[in-house]
Amino acid sequence: MTSINQLPAEGYVRLSQIIGNPKANPPIPAIIPVSSTSWWEGIKSGKYPKPVKLGPRTTAWRVEDIRALIQSI
Template sequence: MNQLPETGFLRLPQIIGNPKAEPPIPPIIPVKKSCWWDGVKSGRFPKPVKIGNGRSTFWRVEDIRALIARA
């Protein structure tokens, strides 16, 4: 698993990975983007927070750690 910071925020590609990035970003939670958003909608995955002008979507590292812990 990737090293997660103790606190902070993650963007979606940092969570589900991006093999096309340079260098490629390995997934923490290996699911497709549509599956992730379905999981957010159903409550399976944590809800995002909007930062800045409301157009940037992030997830709290603490919420991702909790998700991993209960898996």
């Protein structure tokens, strides 16, 4: 699991930065090790923060929301 210190200081993170992507080159380690299906179900249930649409095909999460989630776990 990646540490909270590897998140940017401010801004947005994409899903692959949160749940990781071992197939990327280089591999992206997970900050929150869950599947994408579990992540989206967690959003629907309120367990995980809601995303922000940055464009028609771009979804991201505020770093502050992800840091708060990690602190609450």
